[in-house]
Structures are given as structure tokens and as C-alpha cells.
Amino acid sequence: MPFPPGSLTPAPDREPDLDDDFRTGLDPRWWVASYLPHWTTPERARARYDTGPDGLALRIDRDQPDWREEDAPLRVSNLQTGVFSGPVGSPLGSHRHREGLTVRTETPTRLLFAPSSGRVEITVSASRDVNCMTAAWLVGTEHRSPTESGEICIFEIDADAIGETTVARSGIKAHHDPHLTSDMSEVALPLDASAPHAWFVQWGSGETVIGCQDRTLRRVAQAPDYPLFLMIDLFEIGPRWGRYPKTATIHRVRAWGESGLAAG
Template sequence: MSAVTAATTGDPLPAPPDRAPDLADDFATGPRSELWVGHYLPHWTTPDRSAARTGPTEDGLRLRIDEDQPDWRPEDAPMRVSNLATGTFSGPLGSTRGTHRHRDDGLTVRTPTPTRLLWAPSAGRVDLTVSATRDAGCMLAGWLVGTEHGGEQDSGEVCVFEIDASAIGTHTVARTGLKAHHDPRLVTDMTEVVLPFDATRPHTWTAIWGAGRTLIGCEGTVVRRIEQASAYPLFLMLDLFEIGPPGGSYPKSALLHRVRGWTLG
């Protein structure tokens, strides 16, 4: 992946739609159950391993990794995660059907989950205001992933951002772009962008997708123009990962301040 600066396009993002968002949460009372599932891909593991650790603050919602938190799957250890998602889908127990088949090592359904499309637009816009973390071994991410409930090829991903704690300083390096996964209609197109600020402060990412085009922006400026877009429902996922052996002080955490989403088309 090549590195570019966030200011290289110089183009402002389009204004959001002039109407109330279809998805809106400031997390004042924690994640709202009608908007969020507080588990990370629960169908591929068990509820005790997929459950998010969170806590409301006056500034939003804290995603936490706690010292006693189990690995997401024993096969992936050491890796712990707290995630919010706008829906779930899986096939029956023992099947390989389910949202986000992101690994090639034999993911099978261990906990069947209902099809819940809490917010899953085929074209849309989302604005995510977050503060990343410098806690060792951690990554904060925001993704839009194919639900796959309509077909296994409907699996592409808009990677709005991935920010490693080790990549944060006076400037921040973030990964962003598009991942095809199992969708032959898409081509993976990921890169790194250099943001001219410390991403542990509140900042806003934007993704706009549909009609064969994806825009990704940060702080009101376009950082990626991708002449591809999926045309099937996508779930929003917001994740804090700890990857690697436990260490340092706990809890490790990042903040979700605000989410706004619009269904388009």
C-alpha cells in the first residue's frame, strides 16, 4: 500500500442530505438496542467471546478491551475485540454461511443468529466521529461489510478506516479503501493515508457509496475516490481490537462520539 496525505485531493466532501439521518446515535445512554448489536460476528464464535465491552461517558461511548476479556475465537488467539454492528446474519449451525467470511481457515457457524437488518443500505452515506487509542497492540476500525444474507458473493467491504495505536503521533497513518473479499465483481483497493493530526482527538470519517463509486473522507476532505461500489446491503461495524499477547494497563479503550447514516437511492 502506498502512502498519501489527507490533503492531496484538496476536494471538500459533498454536504450531507438535507434531512434527518436514518441512523443517528450520540451514545448518551450507551448503544441503543434498536440500532446496534453489541457482538463481533457472533455466528462464528460463542456469545461470551463475541460480546462487546462498553461504557457510556459524557463524550460518547467507550469501546473497551478488559483484562479478563476472552479471545474472539481460540483459533485466532491472541485477539480480543469489542464491536458494534447494525445487524446480523448467519446460516444454520455448522454451515459456512454468514456475514464477513474474512478468514480462509474454515469459519463455521457456532452460534446461529437471526437475520436482523437494523441499518443495511445498498447505497448510502455515513459520518463517524471517533477518537482512536494509543493503547499498545490496539486498532480502531470502521467498516461497511456485505450482509451476505442475499448471496455469498455479496461480501465486499468499504474499509472507512483502520488506525493502529502504533501509527499515531503528531501525524497519524490510517488504512482505508475497498476490500473485495469473496465478491468477484470488486477489486481490492487499499492504501494508507497520512492524517495531519493526532487521531486520539475527536475527528470525523465519511463514506459515501453507490452508483459504482465510493468516496472516503476525513474531516470534510476527500481522501479516496474509488470507481467501484457494491450494490447490495452493507452492515456498519465499529471495532476496537487488541491483537497480540495481553500487556500493559487495562482497560484499553477508544471513543465513539457520534454516528450519522443516510440510506440513498
């Protein structure tokens, strides 16, 4: 469906498949509170978070372990809408974003929300805590093929890029998909991203549209056409420094899957 450049892409005219403001806690029907648990161990992958009337606050705590010793210093709290892994010792699993990853914790396949096309809206307050990055991605599940690994980067926001104007990164990452070409760029937002603001992404039929508030920011003439998990993350990248806990708040997520909740 074509939309004029810069205009808001309207949501589908039906109820969302996923609509969560986290006020009643974390709903296990939709969320895995663990960052790519198959590549590491349960305690290292486990998300730290609090829920309340404002939504879900992802936390980085002072005593939080690094996601993997090999990647230290790197601590993550993450929500994702599914998981897939092969057996222990295999290279098979969702989001092989680093070289040399092998499965350490075999994790049963869960396709909680994994459409091949659709729309996602995320209202978030990004972290301004030192060394932090707040991010949201749609990543290939890879449960059918390791080439189904492309990523839609909805946003990556570094804490030191937040001010009256915020600079974020957004676009497509090919990873191991030979049919995609990485296309990432910086986008300037006329707002302080540590306050609540809404992102949207709509993808399908060879096009990805990414926007913030009421404006389209990126229109990319390519899109993954296979099942994707949603991931929303808070990272601390670098040595432990500053005040803890460090937080980013997810206020609400709405999502529509045009090919069903989980395409198998």
C-alpha cells in the same frame, strides 16, 4: 454526484436515518454489541463498553477472552448494525473474512441498518493503547447471496501509527465478490487520531468516496451495490500487555441509507 478532488462531500439535505451520540446508552434499534457472533460463542463475541456524555467507549479488558481460540491472541469489542448467519456447522454468514469459518452460534437475521448505497459519518477518538487497532467498515450482509460480501474500509488505525500525523488504511476489500477488486492504501492525516475527529464515506452508482474532517482522502471507482452492515471496532492484536482497560471512543454516528434502512 460529482465533487471536486479534495473537497468535502456534503451530507444529504434531510435528517439522518440513524443519528446516535450514545448519551442515553446503547440503542438496540440500531446496534448489536457483539463481533460477528455467529462464528464464535456469545461470551467471546460480546462487546465491553461504557456510555457517557462523551459517547460510547469500546473497551478491551484484561480478562476478555480471545474472539476465537483459533485466532488467538485476538480480542475485540465491536458494534454492528445487524447480523446474519446460516445454521450451526454451515459456512453461511456475514463477513467471511477468514478461511475455514463455520457457524458456531446460529444468530437470527437482523437488518437494523443495511443500505445498498448511502452515507455514514463517524466521530471517533482512536486508541493509543499498545497492540490496539480502531476500525470502521461497511460489510456485505450476505443474507441474499454469499457473493454479496465486499467491504468498504472506512478506516483502520493502528495505535502505533498515531502521532501529530496519523497514518490510516482505507479503501475497498473484495473478499468473495467477483465484481470488486481490492484497493486499499495508506492515507496520512495531519492530526492526532486519539483526539475526536470525523470520518465520512459516501457510496453508490459505482463510486466510493472516503474522507476525514473536511477533506476527501480516497475516491474509488467501484462500490458494493447490495446491503451493507456498519461495524465499528476496537481490537487488541497480540499478547496481553500494558494497562487495562484499553479504550476507543465513538462520539457520534450519523447515517443515511439511500435505498432504505434494510434492503431485503
